[in-house]
Amino acid sequence: MVIKLIGYAQSLPTRRVILTLNELGLSYELEAVTEIHTIKTDDFLANKHAFGKIPVLCDGDFKINESRAICRYLVSKYQKDAKIVLIPDDINKVSLIEQYISYELSYFDPPLTKILLQEVFNKRRGEPIDEAIVKQAREEIEKVLDVYEKILVGKDYLNGEYSLADLFHFPCAHYVCTDTQQGDIFDTRPNVKRWLDNLRNRDAYKKTYAE
Amino acid sequence: MTIRLIGYSASYPTLRVIICLKELGLPYELEPPASYQSLKDEDFIANKHPFGKMPVLFDGDFRITESRAICRYLASKYQGKHNDIILIPKDVHKAGLVDQFISYELSYYDPPLSKLVYQEKFAKKFFNKDPDPEIIKQAHEELAKVLDVYEKLLEGKEYLNGEYSLADLVLCPGTNYVYGAGHSDLWDNRPNVKNWWSRLCNRDANKKSFEEIKSFWENN
Numbered sequence: 246m247v248i249k250l251i252g253y254a255q256s257l258p259t260r261r262v263i264l265t266l267n268e269l270g271l272s273y274e275l276e277a278v279t280e281i282h283t284i285k286t287d288d289f290l291a292n293k294h295a296f297g298k299i300p301v302l303c304d305g306d307f308k309i310n311e312s313r314a315i316c317r318y319l320v321s322k323y324q325k326d327a328k329i330v331l332i333p334d335d336i337n338k339v340s341l342i343e344q345y346i347s348y349e350l351s352y353f354d355p356p357l358t359k360i361l362l363q364e365v366f367n368k369r370r371g372e373p374i375d376e377a378i379v380k381q382a383r384e385e386i387e388k389v390l391d392v393y394e395k396i397l398v399g400k401d402y403l404n405g406e407y408s409l410a411d412l413f414h415f416p417c418a419h420y421v422c423t424d425t426q427q428g429d430i431f432d433t434r435p436n437v438k439r440w441l442d443n444l445r446n447r448d449a450y451k452k453t454y455a456e
Numbered sequence: 457m458t459i460r461l462i463g464y465s466a467s468y469p470t471l472r473v474i475i476c477l478k479e480l481g482l483p484y485e486l487e488p489p490a491s492y493q494s495l496k497d498e499d500f501i502a503n504k505h506p507f508g509k510m511p512v513l514f515d516g517d518f519r520i521t522e523s524r525a526i527c528r529y530l531a532s533k534y535q536g537k538h539n540d541i542i543l544i545p546k547d548v549h550k551a552g553l554v555d556q557f558i559s560y561e562l563s564y565y566d567p568p569l570s571k572l573v574y575q576e577k578f579a580k581k582f583f584n585k586d587p588d589p590e591i592i593k594q595a596h597e598e599l600a601k602v603l604d605v606y607e608k609l610l611e612g613k614e615y616l617n618g619e620y621s622l623a624d625l626v627l628c629p630g631t632n633y634v635y636g637a638g639h640s641d642l643w644d645n646r647p648n649v650k651n652w653w654s655r656l657c658n659r660d661a662n663k664k665s666f667e668e669i670k671s672f673w674e675n676n
Binding site: 291295296307309310311313314315317318321322337340341343344345346348350351352389391395396425452 | 507520
């Protein structure tokens with residue numbers, strides 16, 4: 246039975262899942278959601294996502310939502326049949342990967358999301374960009390990236406070897422590079438730049454972003 | 457070798473790890489930092505947490521940070537060893553749903569809850585700032601909508617994923633604070649949520665952990 250992914254291909258959480266599906270070599274059907282109101286209906290809330298969000302993944306009868314939970318599930322179930330290791334077996338390594346995933350959630354994503362909200366989403370809606378917010382968010386992410394620059398000394402990936410933690414960071418970072426004026430924050434830090442370039446060059450990433 | 461936990465028991469991410477350690481029957485030593493400011497010292501940042509936060513856990517030489525990652529580590533390594541409490545199920549589908557509920561806590565439950573924790577418990581006492589009634593009102597309303605969803609999620613269930621799991625544990629410390637800070641109606645006005653919270657409060661690990669916190673607040 247085919248995996249069904251309900252989402253919007255350009256949405257960052259959906260991208261996270263598509264990257265994982267592509268890394269694991271899994272085929273899937275994307276049921277595209279293009280209008281917000283369709284995910285706020287009583288039926289969607291009752292049967293797909295209790296908070297009215299995407300993505301939602303259906304694997305046969307099994308249904309799961311929240312992008313990072315979906316990705317962990319896919320890895321747990323299908324990694325053994327794939328040629329890639331996104332979550333290793335060793336408990337200590339896994340736990341450090343979870344730590345980096347928490348850094349992504351706690352420190353990396355929030356300021357980047359503020360920038361995206363202003364320079365991409367407000368712009369799209371024809372609303373003015375609040376430069377003060379962009380400035381503050383930029384200062385915040387610069388401090389965070391200084392930490393990442395140290396974490397990545399002598400390493401190509403956050404935990405040494407490529408893992409799910411690196412994958413989770415990519416969609417937000419890449420979007421800021423391609424669609425905002427703030428992409429230079431990544432380029433001016435050699436370890437961070439090397440990390441993102443390595444990710445960009447992976448087959449699964451090229452495939453995901455070509456679609 | 458003993459597990460060392462660096463943090464203040466009053467800080468609710470640290471309390472999350474304390475509850476987890478107690479649930480799993482693990483002995484540990486709590487090392488409170490000298491002060492909040494000491495978390496930003498070069499030494500702390502280089503050797504404990506690169507973002508200057510707590511908690512930090514040392515298990516022998518192994519160091520790990522971020523409370524939910526620490527809990528996952530402890531569960532993976534020790535669950536079932538000292539007692540039969542299972543925080544992360546073995547079954548891949550059950551584990552997936554536990555992850556999903558942990559994500560709900562992070563994405564929807566914690567944001568308004570943490571605002572209320574800060575405003576009601578920490579703002580005046582630790583940072584000498586008056587609580588902001590607008591922020592409290594807005595966070596209370598946001599959390600009310602989230603708990604309406606939890607009311608449905610808990611229909612016919614004792615815990616979020618049926619059986620007790622890490623998904624329930626992660627929201628205990630913050631909930632305890634906000635419940636006791638004048639917002640108990642949020643949980644008490646919803647029957648499924650009320651029963652669930654009551655069940656959680658009756659767990660030994662929570663009882664012990666909340667007792668420890670009570671004496672902290674009475675003495676500081």
